[in-house]
Amino acid sequence: MAEAEVDDDVLGKDPTVDLLERRVADLLGKDAALFFPSGTQANQTAMLLHTSPGTETVCDSQSHVFNYEVADAAWLAGVQLNPVESDRGRLTAADVMKAIRPGDRHHSRTSLVWMENTHNMHGGVVVPLTTMQSVRELASERELPVHLDGARLWNASAATGTPLSDYSACADTVMVCFSKGLGCPIGSMLAGPQELIEAAWSVRKRLGGGMRQVGILAAAGLWSLDHSLPGLVDDHARAAKLAEGCQQIDGLRPVEPDTNIVMIDITTAGIDAAELARRLEERGVLLMPAGPARVRAVTHSDIDDEGIHTALEAFRSAMV
Ligand SMILES: Cc1ncc(COP(=O)(O)O)c(C=O)c1O
Numbered sequence: 001m002a003e004a005e006v007d008d009d010v011l012g013k014d015p016t017v018d019l020l021e022r023r024v025a026d027l028l029g030k031d032a033a034l035f036f037p038s039g040t041q042a043n044q045t046a047m048l049l050h051t052s053p054g055t056e057t058v059c060d061s062q063s064h065v066f067n068y069e070v071a072d073a074a075w076l077a078g079v080q081l082n083p084v085e086s087d088r089g090r091l092t093a094a095d096v097m098k099a100i101r102p103g104d105r106h107h108s109r110t111s112l113v114w115m116e117n118t119h120n121m122h123g124g125v126v127v128p129l130t131t132m133q134s135v136r137e138l139a140s141e142r143e144l145p146v147h148l149d150g151a152r153l154w155n156a157s158a159a160t161g162t163p164l165s166d167y168s169a170c171a172d173t174v175m176v177c178f179s180k181g182l183g184c185p186i187g188s189m190l191a192g193p194q195e196l197i198e199a200a201w202s203v204r205k206r207l208g209g210g211m212r213q214v215g216i217l218a219a220a221g222l223w224s225l226d227h228s229l230p231g232l233v234d235d236h237a238r239a240a241k242l243a244e245g246c247q248q249i250d251g252l253r254p255v256e257p258d259t260n261i262v263m264i265d266i267t268t269a270g271i272d273a274a275e276l277a278r279r280l281e282e283r284g285v286l287l288m289p290a291g292p293a294r295v296r297a298v299t300h301s302d303i304d305d306e307g308i309h310t311a312l313e314a315f316r317s318a319m320v
Contacts (some may be wrong), residue, residue: 001223006215009035010205016215020222025188025206026172027225029165033191034200035218038208039064039151042175042190044072045203046147047112049173049196053078058099060075060084060091062121065114076207080108089119090127093134100142114138116149117167120154121290124239124261125154132170151177151188155259158232172196177304181232181260182224183301187217228301235260235299238308242297245312251319262297263290269319275319283314 007013017035025033036042043065051057057073059066061083067074073079084099086092101107115135117127132148139146148171151158157164168174178184190200204210211217219241236259243254245263251269256264266276273289280287290296295309 001216001219001312004215004219006213008212009214010210010212012201013180014213014215014218016222017218017282020198020218021189022178023222023225025191027164028168028176028191030168030174030191030197031194032197033189034204035211035214035221036190036204037125037186037189037211039149039177039188040069040072041204041207041209042188043069043147043149044076045200045209046173046175046192047073047077047079048203049199050145050147050303051077051079051111054080054108056080056108057112057114058082058084058096058110059114060086060089060095060116060119062089062119063114063116064120064151065144066114067121073289076280081113081114082110089122089125090131091115091135092131093138094288096135096138098143099140109156110144113144113146114149115146115171116151118152118159118259120151122262123255123296124152124155124257124259126159126258126271131136132167136170143318145172147172148174152180152259154229155181155232155236158229159236159259172217177222178224181235181298181300182221182228184220184224184228185217187221224301231301232260235301235303237301238299238305239297241305242299242311243309245308246315249312249315249319252258252263252315260299262299264295264297265293266295269293271319280311280314283318285311285314303314 004016021033093218119125178187239257246252246254253265287297
């Protein structure tokens with residue numbers, strides 16, 4: 001980062017940002033990509049590009065866009081979200097079909113279909129490629145664009161061996177984050193067709209996301225593609241080890257993880273999630289409550305085998 005060659009990216013002149021944008025566009029099989037300060041801003045830029053006020057976006061009921069973007073779709077784009085239940089975030093064509101509006105005088109018009117892979121709040125669940133392909137097929141029949149919130153698409157690809165570009169072929173625009181499992185301090189990317197990414201420039205600027213010598217952050221992104229990406233499979237193995245270990249502790253009911261997120265039900269633990277998180281923090285282990293009786297543990301580039309051992313020891317002593 002310190003050695004990054006930089007220039008003014010608001011003028012489109014930062015060579016390190018250009019390198020990262022080109023590399024990600026190629027990885028995702030899209031014409032172009034644009035660097036953003038956050039996943040939320042890149043997601044909402046996509047929302048603004050694909051929709052118009054008074055229309056609806058179909059998404060999963062546990063999706064990040066519905067629950068954790070501060071009603072951004074309504075606030076910024078004037079869009080109503082139509083959240084549908086799915087089997088652990090694996091949104092199917094049948095789920096989406098139920099939510100697409102009939103296009104009569106009484107309903108808002110459906111303008112966008114939204115997918116998330118891996119699915120964060122369902123515990124890093126991988127949505128199968130074939131499921132995504134059938135959603136894409138339905139959307140195409142209905143002439144609806146598709147956006148993929150792929151904050152952790154890297155993890156889906158690492159877990160299944162499916163190329164990133166196969167997943168992103170199921171969507172018009174794709175958002176990916178460097179600031180999650182890849183371990184960068186800041187940065188996300190929106191990729192898609194040339195004319196949409198061109199339009200995304202102005203939207204990003206409006207939202208205050210134009211940054212100047214931002215090559216220092218893009219350099220971290222480039223480093224992470226070379227150094228963190230190959231390690232994601234190890235994060236997944238460690239998450240599986242953490243889940244196995246938790247299974248042996250009374251009161252913890254972990255869900256077997258697909259990738260790097262372990263959701264642990266603590267309904268029978270005798271303490272609530274906030275108290276458990278507090279006790280673990282005292283023991284040097286950070287995780288987040290995911291509801292009153294569930295905690296969410298994540299493995300990433302800073303967690304090694306010793307870290308899993310430490311976490312399990314902390315769970316054991318925090319639960320007594
Ligand atoms: C699935 C998903 N999408 C989008 C985001 C938003 O990313 P950011 O925190 O960079 O705005 C997150 C953040 O956790 C996420 O989990």
